Amino acid sequence: MTQSNRRAGRAATLTDVARIAGVSIATASKAINGRDEVAPSTRKRVIDAAEQLSFTPNALARSLTEGRSGTVGLLTSDLEGRFVLPVLMGAEDAFGAGAINVFLCDARGDSIREQHHLKALLNRRVDGIIVVGRSTDPRPSLGQDLPVPVVYAYAPSDDPRDASLVPDNRAGGRLAVEHLISCGRRRIAHISGDPTFAAARDREIGVREGMADADLELVGDVLFSNWSEHWGRDATALLLNQHPDVDGIVCGSDQIARGVIETLRDLGRSVPEDVAVVSHDNWETLATNSRPELSSVDANLQQLGRAAATRIFEAIDGVEAPGGVEHLPVRLVIRGSTIARR
Amino acid sequence: MTQSNRRAGRAATLTDVARIAGVSIATASKAINGRDEVAPSTRKRVIDAAEQLSFTPNALARSLTEGRSGTVGLLTSDLEGRFVLPVLMGAEDAFGAGAINVFLCDARGDSIREQHHLKALLNRRVDGIIVVGRSTDPRPSLGQDLPVPVVYAYAPSDDPRDASLVPDNRAGGRLAVEHLISCGRRRIAHISGDPTFAAARDREIGVREGMADADLELVGDVLFSNWSEHWGRDATALLLNQHPDVDGIVCGSDQIARGVIETLRDLGRSVPEDVAVVSHDNWETLATNSRPELSSVDANLQQLGRAAATRIFEAIDGVEAPGGVEHLPVRLVIRGSTIARR
DNA sequence: GAAACATCCGAAATCGCTTTCGTCGAGTAA
DNA sequence: TTACTCGACGAAAGCGATTTCGGATGTTTC
Numbered sequence: 001m002t003q004s005n006r007r008a009g010r011a012a013t014l015t016d017v018a019r020i021a022g023v024s025i026a027t028a029s030k031a032i033n034g035r036d037e038v039a040p041s042t043r044k045r046v047i048d049a050a051e052q053l054s055f056t057p058n059a060l061a062r063s064l065t066e067g068r069s070g071t072v073g074l075l076t077s078d079l080e081g082r083f084v085l086p087v088l089m090g091a092e093d094a095f096g097a098g099a100i101n102v103f104l105c106d107a108r109g110d111s112i113r114e115q116h117h118l119k120a121l122l123n124r125r126v127d128g129i130i131v132v133g134r135s136t137d138p139r140p141s142l143g144q145d146l147p148v149p150v151v152y153a154y155a156p157s158d159d160p161r162d163a164s165l166v167p168d169n170r171a172g173g174r175l176a177v178e179h180l181i182s183c184g185r186r187r188i189a190h191i192s193g194d195p196t197f198a199a200a201r202d203r204e205i206g207v208r209e210g211m212a213d214a215d216l217e218l219v220g221d222v223l224f225s226n227w228s229e230h231w232g233r234d235a236t237a238l239l240l241n242q243h244p245d246v247d248g249i250v251c252g253s254d255q256i257a258r259g260v261i262e263t264l265r266d267l268g269r270s271v272p273e274d275v276a277v278v279s280h281d282n283w284e285t286l287a288t289n290s291r292p293e294l295s296s297v298d299a300n301l302q303q304l305g306r307a308a309a310t311r312i313f314e315a316i317d318g319v320e321a322p323g324g325v326e327h328l329p330v331r332l333v334i335r336g337s338t339i340a341r342r
Numbered sequence: 343m344t345q346s347n348r349r350a351g352r353a354a355t356l357t358d359v360a361r362i363a364g365v366s367i368a369t370a371s372k373a374i375n376g377r378d379e380v381a382p383s384t385r386k387r388v389i390d391a392a393e394q395l396s397f398t399p400n401a402l403a404r405s406l407t408e409g410r411s412g413t414v415g416l417l418t419s420d421l422e423g424r425f426v427l428p429v430l431m432g433a434e435d436a437f438g439a440g441a442i443n444v445f446l447c448d449a450r451g452d453s454i455r456e457q458h459h460l461k462a463l464l465n466r467r468v469d470g471i472i473v474v475g476r477s478t479d480p481r482p483s484l485g486q487d488l489p490v491p492v493v494y495a496y497a498p499s500d501d502p503r504d505a506s507l508v509p510d511n512r513a514g515g516r517l518a519v520e521h522l523i524s525c526g527r528r529r530i531a532h533i534s535g536d537p538t539f540a541a542a543r544d545r546e547i548g549v550r551e552g553m554a555d556a557d558l559e560l561v562g563d564v565l566f567s568n569w570s571e572h573w574g575r576d577a578t579a580l581l582l583n584q585h586p587d588v589d590g591i592v593c594g595s596d597q598i599a600r601g602v603i604e605t606l607r608d609l610g611r612s613v614p615e616d617v618a619v620v621s622h623d624n625w626e627t628l629a630t631n632s633r634p635e636l637s638s639v640d641a642n643l644q645q646l647g648r649a650a651a652t653r654i655f656e657a658i659d660g661v662e663a664p665g666g667v668e669h670l671p672v673r674l675v676i677r678g679s680t681i682a683r684r
Numbered sequence: 685g686a687a688a689c690a691t692c693c694g695a696a697a698t699c700g701c702t703t704t705c706g707t708c709g710a711g712t713a714a
Numbered sequence: 715t716t717a718c719t720c721g722a723c724g725a726a727a728g729c730g731a732t733t734t735c736g737g738a739t740g741t742t743t744c
Contacts, residue, residue, distance in 0.1 A: 011467075011489050013730060024694045029732060039692060059465040060411060061730035063402050064699045071445075071466075080627075081427040089421075089448055101462055103413075104446040106431055120443055123401040124413075147353055229631035255631060262604075262633075285422075286627075289571035289597060291604075355700055366724045371702060381722060403700035406729045 012053035021049035032057070063125065072312060073103045073121035075114065076132040077139075082283065083154050083301060084132045090305025091130060094313070100127075109134065118142060128312035130305075131157070136166055136199040149315030153308040154301070156325045165308050167299035168327035169199050169280075173206025175332045176250045176278045176297050181214050183276050183338055185248030189219040191235040191260060192252030193227035200224060200252055203280060207250050219243045227252065232259020240267055251279035254286040257294050261337065276338040292336030299330050354395035362391040374399070405467065414654060415445045415463035417456065418474040419481075424625065425496050425643060426474045432647025433472060436655070442469075451476065460484060470654035472647075473499070478508055478541040491657030495650040496643070498667045507649050509641035510669035511541050511622075515548025517674045518592045518620045518639050523556050525618050525680055527590030531561040533577045533602060534594030535569035542566065542594055545622060549592050561585045569594065574601020582609055593621035596628040599636050603679065618680040634678030641672050 018028035023042060031038045031046035032055075038046075049055075063069040074091065078084040088102060095102075103121060107114035121129060128148050133139045133155020141159035142150055149163075156164030180188055190207050192200045204222055211218055220243050223235040232251065236259065239246060251257035257279035261271050269275050271292055279287075282298035307328060315321045360370035365384060373380045373388035380388075391397075405411040414437065420426040430444060437444075445463060449456035463471060470490050475481045475497020483501035484492055491505075498506030522530050532549050534542045546564055553560055562585050565577040574593065578601065581588060593599035599621035603613050611617050613634055621629075624640035649670060657663045 014732095015730075025731080026694055026696090026733080027692085030693090033732085035733095037692065042692080056461065056465050058406075058467060058730050059462075060402050060405050060467055061699090062732075064400075064406060064701095064730080065732050067699080069402060074446075079427075079431075081423040085421075085423040085427075085448075088446065089450075092448060099462075101445045101447065101466060103443045104416075104430065105443065106427075106434060108431075119398065120401075120441075123398050124443060125400060125402055230633075233633070255627070258631070285597070289600070291572075291575070357700075367701075368703080368724055368726090369722085372723090375702085377703095379722065384722080400700050403729090404702075406700080406731090407702045409729080 011058075012050075012055040014055070014057070016053055017046060017049045017055050020053065021046040068127050068316070069125045070099065071101050071103060071124065071126045072309070073105060073117075073124075073126040073129040074132065075105050075107060075117060075121070075129055076134075077107050077109045077114070078132055078134040078154075079106065079108060080134075083134070086301035087130070087132050087153050087305035087308065090302035090307075091309040092305075093302070094306040094309035111140070122147065127316050130308045130312065131155075135197055136169060136202075137197060149312055149321060151308045151311045151315075151321075153304055160325075161323050163311055163321045163323050164325040165304055165311070165328055166325060167301070167304065167330050169202035169330075170206040170209070171327070172280055172297040172299070172330040173203035173208075173250070174210040175206070175330065176203075176280065177207045177210035178214075179278055179295065179332055179334070179338060180248040180250065180276055181210070181216070183248070183272075185276050186216060187219045187243070187246050188216065188248040188250065189239050189243065189246050190222045190250045190252075191232065191239065191256055192222055192224050193231070193256060195224035199280075203250075203252060219246050227255055229255050229259035229262075232256035232261075233263040234259075236260045236263035237267070240264075240269070246275060248276045249278075251277060254279045254281045254283045254290075254294055254296055257296070257337070258286055258290055261290060261292075261294075272336065272338050272340055278332075278338050282333050287333075287335065290337065295335045295338040296333055297330050298333050300328060304328050353400075354392075354397040356397070356399070358395055359388060359391045359397050362395065363388045410469050410658070411467045412441065413443050413445060413466065413468045414651070415447060415459075415466075415468040415471040416474065417447050417449060417459060417463070417471055417484075418476075419449050419451045419456070420474055420476040420496075421448065421450060422476075425476070428643035429472070429474050429495050429647035429650065432644035432649075433651040434647075435644070436648040436651035453482070464489065469658050472650045472654065473497075477539055478511060478544075479539060491654055491663060493650045493653045493657075493663075495646055502667075503665050505653055505663045505665050506667040507646055507653070507670055508667060509643070509646065509672050511544035511672075512548040512551070513669070514622055514639040514641070514672040515545035515550075515592070516552040517548070517672065518545075518622065519549045519552035520556075521620055521637065521674055521676070521680060522590040522592065522618055523552070523558070525590070525614075527618050528558060529561045529585070529588050530558065530590040530592065531581050531585065531588050532564045532592045532594075533574065533581065533598055534564055534566050535573070535598060537566035541622075545592075545594060561588050569597055571597050571601035571604075574598035574603075575605040576601075578602045578605035579609070582606075582611070588617060590618045591620075593619060596621045596623045596625045596632075596636055596638055599638070599679070600628055600632055603632060603634075603636075614678065614680050614682055620674075620680050624675050629675070629677065632679065637677045637680040638675055639672050640675050642670060646670050 018025040028046050031043040076084040105117035129150045131152045138158040139155045141157040152164040225231045278295045280297045282296035287294035287296050360367040373385040418426040447459035471492045473494045480500040481497045483499040494506040567573045620637045622639045624638040629636040629638050
């Protein structure tokens, strides 16, 4: 805390710099911003003066004239932050560190709070807004009459006129099951999470497609309930009871997979030798601490954030945004739960 | 994306409102901001006009005159976000949603990037900065010559002149061990993480203090290595081999505890009957999905964020900040790993 | 030596809002 | 009626930058 300095006086302004350098503020501005109608010697004087005062231009003032603030709002309902942070990082990457700053607002699933935050963001004249939902289910649109471009990431908007970017869960399901098949598995089951989640349904579709393409059928029904380890354990017990010959399991999430693997071991099955397990999310902490480590489908959230930022940019620059939901590619990370470690 | 609207024209300004209401911008400003030198009828006209144009004041312009921006920077190196998000939420609470907005910047452990972000934040004239480290180890100070108040949260600054708020890990260690003792355990061991972490050392001190107060001694040496489940498993095997009669284990983190519990079960010990286990962090996903669920010491990060925000506020209002490291209370969350579920 | 032309610089307008201070008219007191 | 107070309102000066455009130099060119 540096009270002393703060009291010492306000931050240096362009006027101060100009005075010290003995030029007008117009010239000082040009010199500092590298415009070319300034003599080299003058420029040097100005730069030196700025240095001496440790002058930093007031971004607020600049924004006021330029009409854009160089900030973007990230509006989320994802309390836990597993999804929003990779997206944030991707966005930062795309924007370039420091060039654009991101306001992170957590609406906590409360639409009143969301409106509040939205209004605050607009007051601050953000140049764009990225909305990150907490699941991949469609969420209410912020509306069409906003003065800035909006991109929905992870969770799509329920209004097709909005631009939404979501991970391709269907392809993810297919990827997972194809991997199991390529590992020589044929009797494959699917244990997933909450069936009211679009992610669960989309992944199931992908899984079924992958099986069908290989002329295979899933072992038993898809087991739906919730995304927890507990359910993974219960479902596995159930599954092995009815279909003891299963040799591959696609899990709806890493958490489920953790439970699945635990119960498989408890019931005397070795992973991946007897049963190979692949899951979704690639949540590092869970996946790499599992024994064996989890093969998992990664949603490429950072890339999704980057794409969202790019969209915002394009829209700012006047490129008409196409609207509709775009599915971004996912990737499979292979670890010990499907292929035995050498 | 609402290009049409954006093209339709710039956002309404106070001048527009004033014109429609037939008053001067001065009066319009006063009417909207609730100042009292305005006749009720006039105020109504202005408010109506503002409504009609859906006028939103330009926060940038306002900040320019008021000298404060109503924004705060949150500078972090915590990639994973487990620590930074609760802090962010706490800060939002304290600031009041919408009244203050938070710039979240991730330096990714790179000091160049950090300087970059810091500069950007200062350019945007944030009213204060909260620095969130990635562990509880001291981190380099941003320096004393910043024009805004800075508070270090979670990780303290290495400069005692800075104000730092950190969880009281020592009290946490004590809390954990006292709980085990109150559960009737006497042969207690401590399995922790990376001993180069201040958190590991502080917790150990607390644990030892708690034991000493009860005239007990730890079973064996404290086992240090890293914060992973793998280590939890290995350490437990080691421990049971040397001290098969252990009846309580304090773990350095929830991840370690997960490994500990797993191996305890594998080796035929039931939790909590034979061995009670308590850990640190209270990472919900891990703690509540464990079997049994983990009793764990929660660092109260949200409260820490709230405290940090309050500090910033006070400093803005001119209250001299005390500097130095303040240890904030932690709390124990009791679950099934120490007390058998009924 | 004058005209034409660069080159460099500064006065002033502007962005949208807040705030001070002066003005004006109505109401009150004398 | 005059003098005075007071409430309501507006003109104008900032806040800190950018940018336009005209003016003051100095340099070519014929």
